Amino acid sequence: MSSAPPSRAVTVRDIRDRKGKDPIVVVTAYDVLFGRLVDQAGVDIVLVGDSAGNVVAGFKSTLPVTLDQMIYHGAAVCRGVSRALVTVDMPFLTYQIDTATALVNAGRLLVETGAQAVKLEGGNERIAATVARLVEIGIPVMGHLGFTPQSVNAIGVRVQGREAEEEERILAEAKRLDQAGAFAIVLELMPAKLAERITASVSAPTIGIGAGPGCDGQVLVLPDMLGMNEEFSPRFLKRYANLADTVRDAVRAYGDDVRGHRYPSAEHSF
Ligand code: KIV
Numbered sequence: 001m002s003s004a005p006p007s008r009a010v011t012v013r014d015i016r017d018r019k020g021k022d023p024i025v026v027v028t029a030y031d032v033l034f035g036r037l038v039d040q041a042g043v044d045i046v047l048v049g050d051s052a053g054n055v056v057a058g059f060k061s062t063l064p065v066t067l068d069q070m071i072y073h074g075a076a077v078c079r080g081v082s083r084a085l086v087t088v089d090m091p092f093l094t095y096q097i098d099t100a101t102a103l104v105n106a107g108r109l110l111v112e113t114g115a116q117a118v119k120l121e122g123g124n125e126r127i128a129a130t131v132a133r134l135v136e137i138g139i140p141v142m143g144h145l146g147f148t149p150q151s152v153n154a155i156g157v158r159v160q161g162r163e164a165e166e167e168e169r170i171l172a173e174a175k176r177l178d179q180a181g182a183f184a185i186v187l188e189l190m191p192a193k194l195a196e197r198i199t200a201s202v203s204a205p206t207i208g209i210g211a212g213p214g215c216d217g218q219v220l221v222l223p224d225m226l227g228m229n230e231e232f233s234p235r236f237l238k239r240y241a242n243l244a245d246t247v248r249d250a251v252r253a254y255g256d257d258v259r260g261h262r263y264p265s266a267e268h269s270f
Pocket of ligand 1: 186
């Protein structure tokens, strides 16, 4: 039986406790208004993704996104969210170089945004050691495996883990992140069977995107699922609205009114 979302603020413990129970609902947001709307819609986690680089800034990848930009987006989202758990992405090169740098940068993200957790990509031994240290000092960490967009130049945009060796590597990374104390792990663009295998092998809830129905939760990038990003239509994406048409129609109607001297009318004037 599915239960109503809790009315108090969602904690990382709530998310961990949901493993294998009610699916965890995650969407991205980048500003206060959408942060407020998705929170009111009852999502469990608002992810301030570095996909901001693609869908807000128009970059071809997430690589140019800076820590200051993530702080700006994270703080804006936190001003709109009162219930969901806010998790902010650590951008490229803010955690891969060494653990000390990662601690300082993750600390800035929490302190300067008000978010409750950070997300970082990868699961090799170095990254897992950094995750363990962050968790040790009280910074909750969400992992991210499979297609990891910050490595796009090395791995390309493709489903990860189709070959046996790659499948075993990703499974081992998931176990490592789980061991390190990640409170959840995003699984992006991988065969549904592999995501199911990982989900069954780790104690942290898995959050899928293009990873099939066998995960403990799902995440989508908000402008993609709202139909605002028309050029992006991967197979895994389901559009729940067509805001591109809504926005164009509204702005056209406004333009027609201004040109036709129908706006502003007496009721909009002082
Ligand atoms: O940056 C992002 O939006 C993400 C999601 C795709 C999981 O990492």
